[in-house]
């Protein structure tokens with residue numbers, strides 16, 4: 001680490017301030033609470049000095065100076081506002097407005113436009129120019145990017161964010177002087193990552209979004225910050241919602257307030273792919289199969305039917321005749337509830353989900369260590385990063401953004417080991433191409449197994465890479481699902497030897513949460529093996545779970561084919577298509593599917609329940625790094641229900657006392673556990689814990705936060721600050737230390753989602769935006785098949 | 790795309806002068822234009838590849854400079870300055886005169902492919918305004934008569 005830069009003293013508007021040497025004057029002022037107007041300056045991007053709004057007076061310097069290009073100097077005396085400066089800025093605005101169409105009443109940016117704000121501040125609305133304005137028609141550059149040339153103020157922010165930030169370089173500036181114009185890379189259209197960063201960063205309404213343009217105005221919406229439901233990176237996306245006939249409609253997504261781990265970054269999915277929720281094909285009423293056809297029914301009829309069938313099977317054939325498949329996109333609370341429901345109400349451990357990373361293997365390998373996982377924030381500040389496998393540009397766009405910015409802004413060193421020429425090679429200090437499938441051998445090589453090198457590549461290059469890595473302090477190691485099972489252990493050993501932290505990359509928004517919450521036939525929440533529960537957890541509900549490990553997803557289907565699985569409950573998953581499972585296997589199995597669409601699995605079901613998506617409910621997600629974040633309800637479709645509510649209702653219809661599932665307020669006669677001793681009884685213990693944490697007991701059995709209380713109490717690593725979580729901050733969870741021993745991890749069951757930047761499992765299939773961009777068909781493996789979640 | 794051996798050597802030498810490849814972009818474009826006649830799509834793609842920039846970035850630079858052209862031009866490219874100094878000293882009438890004499894307008898080429906005409910901003914010859922540039926040669930302190938003589942000269946050159 002370099003020494004901290006020395007501090008410089010200066011005076012701004014009569015106020016003495018200090019800033020580290022090398023700070024830009026505009027930043028130093030901002031940090032001291034003095035705002036200097038600017039258009040072209042943007043934190044984190046290169047300096048442009050194009051707009052001249054940031055002019056200030058610096059004593060001993062002739063003329064006004066641009067504070068965005070001036071570095072603080074010892075003894076500088078700066079004035080940021082006086083008549084001369086005011087007049088200069090006003091003149092600048094007049095020039096900017098000279099050819100501006102002033103069509104604010106129809107412009108998307110109206111109400112949130114930096115040019116509007118400045119014009120109001122400086123009163124430059126009247127103009128001395130009499131020339132006729134030069135009109136140009138709006139151009140469509142892609143399904144998501146539109147350009148309205150006369151509105152452009154040539155701040156070059158879009159050009160820089162696309163090039164420097166995204167490393168796409170799809171936008172450029174052509175001509176010069178008054179004829180300068182922003183140009184797309186394909187002459188009349190764009191071929192790019194379609195991230196919309198350029199639209200977001202545009203201070204005016206020159207770049208507008210295909211999804212949002214001319215649909216509504218900023219002040220007509222509510223803005224709800226929640227977590228993206230697509231990949232596993234956990235970007236915060238702020239959804240603008242507006243009342244509609246059916247509830248609340250999501251109008252747009254962005255993250256202009258830079259809340260969350262992603263700052264203002266969002267990829268195309270987080271920004272635009274909320275449109276699946278408005279797809280006409282979405283199921284909005286429960287469907288029951290009558291005479292071999294799925295027909296609309298009431299929720300009551302559906303719950304009654306499901307409850308009676310599940311009860312019948314459980315009581316007649318036992319819990320082992322029922323299977324449950326969970327989702328990578330449901331919340332932690334829902335996943336926790338689902339497995340609790342399976343284990344307590346259905347009396348079965350037959351519960352699984354589509355596995356995209358070996359989290360149990362990761363937890364096993366980390367046994368006996370502490371604080372060895374990195375958060376998404378660490379990736380943006382670590383001095384060095386080792387990336388093994390995966391292609392973050394396609395599969396973990398935020399991770400790629402963090403890496404790129406860390407390399408660009410902090411000169412971090414990126415070491416990439418991959419079997420493909422992935423795009424991040426451009427940022428890599430060392431890029432090592434290995435043969436496909438030798439990622440595990442590379443891990444072995446790292447811990448000194450030199451014979452493993454032969455299958456990986458040139459031993460000399462590998463040796464030098466290993467030497468470099470050994471010299472790195474504060475390394476973050478991110479690895480894809482190429483590394484699983486026995487290969488994780490050496491990687492952890494290596495990380496331990498150099499003090500590195502790890503990230504195990506999984507697909508889908510909450511695959512980590514699905515694993516942590518125990519959607520496994522052999523593991524409970526917190527990775528407690530079902531067969532060997534010991535200690536205090538026995539006293540909680542976990543002690544009542546069946547001790548015999550259940551069937552994996554694939555085994556459930558063979559059991560169904562063999563007539564041994566009589567009922568199957570699928571929540572937010574589409575296993576039939578993904579795993580090439582025989583659809584006929586289910587013909588004698590009573591199947592319930594909860595989803596938004598009639599997927600291949602749903603069409604086989606006896607009952608289909610319309611579920612809300614992650615944008616339509618509250619709860620929490622854990623991203624692939626283990627960062628826990630809060631979801632807030634943004635959109636709403638009145639006739640659907642959250643998976644949480646559906647599960648509770650089914651339990652209730654089965655005659656189960658739902659207090660045993662969701663510890664909500666037990667009613668008037670509840671005591672705080674004092675009369676019977678603090679540790680007696682589940683609900684009471686829970687109340688004692690709540691009181692100790694200063695948390696109110698929940699009144700509704702459908703409130704996921706009631707279960708979050710229990711998760712925080714029972715799942716090791718989830719005891720994070722509740723206050724911070726509720727305030728919308730990401731909280732890094734730790735993986736539980738399982739002490740010694742191995743967890744059952746089944747690396748053979750891991751099937752990556754094969755999603756690209758432009759696909760997103762089932763949701764992607766129903767997103768018009770994702771399907772409309774021309775880049776959509778690139779790089780999707782031929783045999784990727786139909787996604788599961 | 791193949792360039793002449795001479796140009797290849799030139800590019801190779803220039804590359805040794807700078808730490809990053811993109812630094813040779815502008816001279817390379819000029820030399821390529823001299824050789825190919827204009828900056829064709831193919832030429833742009835080739836240059837982009839060699840200096841490791843996107844084609845868009847190369848186009849951005851080309852569009853900035855009036856000496857770089859995306860379209861084929863006449864054998865002699867006449868650029869008449871009408872910027873302030875030249876304007877005050879009659880640059881605009883020189884430009885009008887050229888238009889009349891050649892029978893073409895701004896950014897056009899004569900049917901015989903001999904001359905192209907263009908009105909440009911300051912070419913740095915203000916002290917000798919009004920001025921114009923024909924390919925790489927400067928002609929200064931212009932009058933209509935002088936222009937006639939210069940153009941005739943070039944016509945003769947073309948016939949030789």
Ligand code: SF4
Nearest residue numbers: 162192193195196198
């Ligand atoms: S959408 Fe993204 S990748 Fe495309 S031009 Fe804009 S910033 Fe660049």
Ligand code: SF4
Nearest residue numbers: 152153155156158202
């Ligand atoms: S399009 Fe917007 S961001 Fe890009 S230069 Fe113009 S005003 Fe700036």
Ligand code: SF4
Nearest residue numbers: 228231235267270398
């Ligand atoms: S990077 Fe991942 S989490 Fe972020 S917006 Fe894109 S899909 Fe969503």
Ligand code: FES
Nearest residue numbers: 038051052054068
């Ligand atoms: S913000 Fe300083 S010149 Fe634009």
Ligand code: FES
Nearest residue numbers: 870875911912914
């Ligand atoms: S103004 Fe004509 S050469 Fe400078």
